[in-house]
Amino acid sequence: MNSVTTPGLASTPLSVGNIIKGRYIEGGAEVYGPPHAQFATSELVLNDLVWKRSEPGPAFETPLAEIMDVLAETGKWLAKDPDGLVAESLEKAARTSPLPYAVLKRSFALLPAQFDRAQLEYQVEREFGGADILDGWRQMPTPPSGRNHRVRAYPPRIVHIIAGNAPLAAALTIVWAALTKGVHLLKLPSNDLFTATMLIRAIASVAPGHPLAQSFSTAYWRGGDTKVESALFRPQYFDKIAAWGGDTTLRNAKNYIGPGFELVAFDPKTSISMIGREAFESDAVLTKVADLAATDATLIEQQACASSRYQFVEGSTEEVDRYCAKLIEKMGVERPFCTPEGRPLPTDMREEVEGLRGMDDFYRVWGDYNGSGVVIRSEDPVGFHPDGRVVNVVAVPNLADALQYVTLATQTVGVYPPARKAELRNALACAGVQRVVDIGNAGGVERGLPHDGFYPLQRFVRWVNDEGGEVS
Amino acid sequence: MTIQAQMKESSNGASDPSDLTPLCKRLVEMSHDPDTAFNMPASDLQPMRLAAAQELFKLRREQIPALRKRAEEAGIDRIESFDDLVPLLFAHTIYKSYPQELIDKGRWKMMLKWLQTLSAKDVSKVDVEGVKDVDDFIERLWEAGHAVLATSGSSGKVSFLNHTMQDRARKTRHLKHTMGWPFTKATSDRPVFWFGPMKGRNSAVEMGISNEENWGSPGCTYALDERPLLISEVSETAAMRKKLADGTALPDEIDAFEQKQKAKAEASADELLRLIDKLLDMRHQPMFVFALWAQHLAIRDRARERGIPDGDFHLETVLFPAGGIKGLNMPADYREQVTAFYGPVIQIGVYGMTEMAQLMPRCEAKRYHAPPGLILMALDATGQRVLGPKDAVDGKITGRAGFLDLMYEGRWGGLITGDKITMDVAGPCPCGRPGPTVLDTISRFAQTGEEDHIGCAGTIDAYVRGGLPA
Numbered sequence: 001m002n003s004v005t006t007p008g009l010a011s012t013p014l015s016v017g018n019i020i021k022g023r024y025i026e027g028g029a030e031v032y033g034p035p036h037a038q039f040a041t042s043e044l045v046l047n048d049l050v051w052k053r054s055e056p057g058p059a060f061e062t063p064l065a066e067i068m069d070v071l072a073e074t075g076k077w078l079a080k081d082p083d084g085l086v087a088e089s090l091e092k093a094a095r096t097s098p099l100p101y102a103v104l105k106r107s108f109a110l111l112p113a114q115f116d117r118a119q120l121e122y123q124v125e126r127e128f129g130g131a132d133i134l135d136g137w138r139q140m141p142t143p144p145s146g147r148n149h150r151v152r153a154y155p156p157r158i159v160h161i162i163a164g165n166a167p168l169a170a171a172l173t174i175v176w177a178a179l180t181k182g183v184h185l186l187k188l189p190s191n192d193l194f195t196a197t198m199l200i201r202a203i204a205s206v207a208p209g210h211p212l213a214q215s216f217s218t219a220y221w222r223g224g225d226t227k228v229e230s231a232l233f234r235p236q237y238f239d240k241i242a243a244w245g246g247d248t249t250l251r252n253a254k255n256y257i258g259p260g261f262e263l264v265a266f267d268p269k270t271s272i273s274m275i276g277r278e279a280f281e282s283d284a285v286l287t288k289v290a291d292l293a294a295t296d297a298t299l300i301e302q303q304a305c306a307s308s309r310y311q312f313v314e315g316s317t318e319e320v321d322r323y324c325a326k327l328i329e330k331m332g333v334e335r336p337f338c339t340p341e342g343r344p345l346p347t348d349m350r351e352e353v354e355g356l357r358g359m360d361d362f363y364r365v366w367g368d369y370n371g372s373g374v375v376i377r378s379e380d381p382v383g384f385h386p387d388g389r390v391v392n393v394v395a396v397p398n399l400a401d402a403l404q405y406v407t408l409a410t411q412t413v414g415v416y417p418p419a420r421k422a423e424l425r426n427a428l429a430c431a432g433v434q435r436v437v438d439i440g441n442a443g444g445v446e447r448g449l450p451h452d453g454f455y456p457l458q459r460f461v462r463w464v465n466d467e468g469g470e471v472s
Numbered sequence: 473m474t475i476q477a478q479m480k481e482s483s484n485g486a487s488d489p490s491d492l493t494p495l496c497k498r499l500v501e502m503s504h505d506p507d508t509a510f511n512m513p514a515s516d517l518q519p520m521r522l523a524a525a526q527e528l529f530k531l532r533r534e535q536i537p538a539l540r541k542r543a544e545e546a547g548i549d550r551i552e553s554f555d556d557l558v559p560l561l562f563a564h565t566i567y568k569s570y571p572q573e574l575i576d577k578g579r580w581k582m583m584l585k586w587l588q589t590l591s592a593k594d595v596s597k598v599d600v601e602g603v604k605d606v607d608d609f610i611e612r613l614w615e616a617g618h619a620v621l622a623t624s625g626s627s628g629k630v631s632f633l634n635h636t637m638q639d640r641a642r643k644t645r646h647l648k649h650t651m652g653w654p655f656t657k658a659t660s661d662r663p664v665f666w667f668g669p670m671k672g673r674n675s676a677v678e679m680g681i682s683n684e685e686n687w688g689s690p691g692c693t694y695a696l697d698e699r700p701l702l703i704s705e706v707s708e709t710a711a712m713r714k715k716l717a718d719g720t721a722l723p724d725e726i727d728a729f730e731q732k733q734k735a736k737a738e739a740s741a742d743e744l745l746r747l748i749d750k751l752l753d754m755r756h757q758p759m760f761v762f763a764l765w766a767q768h769l770a771i772r773d774r775a776r777e778r779g780i781p782d783g784d785f786h787l788e789t790v791l792f793p794a795g796g797i798k799g800l801n802m803p804a805d806y807r808e809q810v811t812a813f814y815g816p817v818i819q820i821g822v823y824g825m826t827e828m829a830q831l832m833p834r835c836e837a838k839r840y841h842a843p844p845g846l847i848l849m850a851l852d853a854t855g856q857r858v859l860g861p862k863d864a865v866d867g868k869i870t871g872r873a874g875f876l877d878l879m880y881e882g883r884w885g886g887l888i889t890g891d892k893i894t895m896d897v898a899g900p901c902p903c904g905r906p907g908p909t910v911l912d913t914i915s916r917f918a919q920t921g922e923e924d925h926i927g928c929a930g931t932i933d934a935y936v937r938g939g940l941p942a
Contacts (some may be wrong), residue, residue, distance in 0.1 A: 045841075080895070085925070111860075117522060135645065150791065152618060161926065162926065163926045163927050163928045164925060164926050164927070165926070165927035165929065169928065181739055187661070189924075189925060189926035191925040191926065191927070199537065223926065244926060244927075245926065245927055245929060245930050246929035249926055251934075266928060267930070267934070268927075268928065268929060268930020268931070268934045269928065269929065269930055270930065270931055270932075298741035303927055303929060304927070304928060304929060304930035305927075305929045305930070307929065324915075325625070344854055346578055347853075347854075347890065347917060348890075350563070350854075351563040351565045352565050353565065354562070354563035354565060354888075355562075355563050355564075355565030355566040355567075355568065355569040356565075356566075356569050357541075357542070357545075357566075358537070358538040358542060358545075358566075358589065359538070359566075359569050359570075359586065359589060361582075361585060361586070361589075362569070362570065362571055362586065363569075378571065379571060380571050380572070380573045383572055383629050385931045387929075406934045407717060407718055407719075407935070408719070408932065408935050409930060409931055409932040409934065409935055432746070
C-alpha cells in the first residue's frame, strides 16, 4: 500500500506546479530536495507574486454570498473529482508526504467537507456576526460620545507559510483566505507540495475566470531563502504573514516583521491527556478510555500539534501499567488519521527509547520500534519530546499534580471523564492551554471556534474605520 | 566543592591487575605494536574477536544488569556471530536515562542504583552522605575508584559513563601507541597545547590528560581552561532554560544570568587569545597541538595579524585537529585552509567517540583502521542488522556505525551510534594494509528528505528566547 512512497521510485524529479493569480503553471524549471525525493517547480518570477497596493484585489468587492457559492461548488467538485485532479494530486502528494498513503488518502477524502456551506456560514456568523461587515461598512451602535461610525473588515493582503503535516492545513488556509477575500500568496511546504495548488485549481475549474481563484498564488521556494523572502516580505506588498508552526519558520518570519507587516502565528504546539481515576471503574471503561486516548495519540501519526504525547493518569503504578498495556494495544488500530502499523520510529526517537529499556526501577516500556507505537511509563515526564507514536504515561496522585507540566507550548488537553474539565480548565488556561476537550476529540477544531487561541478570520482582515458624519 | 588532583596511574607499567578477560587482553595489547596490529588480515582477527566477544559477554552479563536484561529480551545466550551483538549494543542515550529529578532533588542513592544497572563494578557502597551537588557526587564516585565521566550534550542532560582506573590507564596506553600511527610515535618530550579544558571529569578532559602523559614534556602543558569543567555549571544553564520555559525566571534573574554568560564568553575569548599567542611564540619547537577546526582558523587569523607567514611551524609538530563544525560559520575548505597554514607538519586524525576507548587512527591514505580490540560494524539504517559483503556496492557498504570495544572492564563497551560510515570491505587499503577500512566521509545519520518540512507541532524550546548557549 505504501509502495508509491518507496524512495527509489522518485528518481526523476516530481513536477510541482505553481499558481500565479489563479493561473496554473506546470513545474520543471527549478529542482529541489534530496537526491531520492527531488521535485521540480516552475521558475519563480517574483514580480508575478505580488499585487500592487494601488489596486484592489480581484475579489475585494465580490459579495461574500457569491464566494460561498463558489466554495460550496468547489466542495462538490472535489467530491466528484470529474477531471481526476484530486486523485492525481493524491498520488503525487504521496511521493513527498511523510504520512502513510492510507492516512493521506483518508485526509484527501475529507477535503470536500471543508467547503461545506453551513460551516462557512456558521464561522462568519461567529466571528463577525454576519457577512455585511466583510461586504461593506457596518454601522456601529451609537457610542457614548454620540458620534456615528462605520467599520469594515477590509480584505487583507497575506503571505501564508502553511504547514504540510496534514492536507487540512492547506484547505483551512484557502477557505479562511477566501472568506476574507483579499489577495493571498501561499508558500508551499516541502511536505505538502500539492494540496493547496490542487484546491485553487478546483476553484478555477468550478468558476472559470472568477475573481476568487485570481486572488490566489501558490509557490515553492526553500523556506528562509533570503533572496525571495526579503524581496517579497514587505508591507508595500503584504499586510501580514500568516505562519504555521515550526520553530525555524517563526523565527525566520520574525526577521521581516515591522510597521505595516504583522505576524499571525499559528504557534508550534504540543498536546497532552489527563485521565482521572474514574477510568479504572471497570475493565470495560479502562479499555474505552485507552481507545480514546490512543485516538488522540495517533492523530496524524502523532505529527500534529493536537496529537497527545504525554498522558497523566491518576492511579497507582500497578493501575497505570494496566492502562499502558491497553493503550499500546489500542495504538495499533486502524483509525481515520492513522494506520495500524505506522512508520518505523525515527532514529533519534529510537535512541531515546532505547536508552530507557532495562531501567526497570524508573521506566517501563511497551511496544517496539516498528511504528505502531511505544508507551513509556515514568514517574516524571521524560526529558525528550515524544514523537512518531511515542506516548509518555506519567502516574500522578491527582490530576492537579499534572498542572506543573503544562506550559505555554501546550495546546490541547484531552480529559477523562469530561465532567472533570470544569475543575481543571481555568488552571490549564492560566498555564497557557488553548483547548480543553473530551478525551478522544483532540482532532478537528469546530469551525467558528477560536483556532490556535484566536479567531482566524478576525485576525486575517484589516479593520478599517469610517468615523463620524451622518448615519448612512 | 573540591576537585582532586588528577590521579596518575602507578599501574601504567608491567603489572596489570585488570579484570580483562584473556582473549580481550590479548587483542587489546596487540595495538602496543601497531605496525603488526594494523597489518593483520581480518580473516585472522575476526574469529579471535568473536571468541573474545563471547568471553567478555559471558562475564559482563553477570555483572551489568542492563546487559543481562537486553540479552534475556533478545534471547541471546552466546555470541555465536557478530549478528548476535546487535541487540546488545546500547544507544548513547542509555547513559543519561536516569530521571532528571534524581539530580534536581539530590536523590543520590537512587542515582547510584541507576548507575549500577550500567556498571560492572559494585557502586552501591559509595558514600553519598552529604553530597552537595552533582560534581560532588562524581567526586565521591572517583574517591571510591569509579572513574565516572560526565558529558553534557546540547540538551543539557548529562551522561554518566562509568569505567575503572585500569580502563583509564589502558586507554592512555592504547593512545600512546596508536595516536601518532602511522606517522610518528608518541614520546613525552613536547610542549602540549590543548585548546580545551584539562580539569574536570569529562571525556574531553581525559583525552587531554592522556595526551599530556603520552606526548608532553613535564610542566609544558598549556590548556584553555584552568578552571575545572563543572557539571553543575552545565546543569545551571539547563535549570535556567527550564525556568525560562516555565516562566518562573524573573527579569532580574535573567539579566544576571545573561551578564554572567557574557562575562564568561569575554574571559574565554581573552584566554583563547593568550593561548594562541603562546602557541605562536613557540612555533619553531616541535609541539603537540589539539584544537577544534574553528580554533585552528582563529590561530591562523591571529598569526596573520602578527605577520607570521604560512608554514612557519617546526616540521615535527604533531597537529591533532578535531571536532564538528555544526552551527559554525566555516568556509567549505576549512581543512585545506588549516593544512595550508601549518604547512607540512605531522597531521594526525582519529575516528572515535566518548564511549569508545580504542580510537581508530587514520592512515596515509586517509582511511581509518580498527585496532584488533575493537569490533566495528556497519549496520543498516534502522540499526537492526549487520551489513555484510552482499550489501556492498562497488566493494563498499554504507551504514550506521556500531561497535563493541573489548577494552572496558567498568562497563559494557557495545554501542550503536548515529554516525553514517562507509566501509571498504573489498580489498586492502590504498595504504597497502589489509581492510576493511572506514573512509574519511563520516557524517551523522540524519533523517533524509525532511528539509523545509513545516508542521504545527513544536515544543516549549520555541518559546524560550535569548541568553542561552545552544
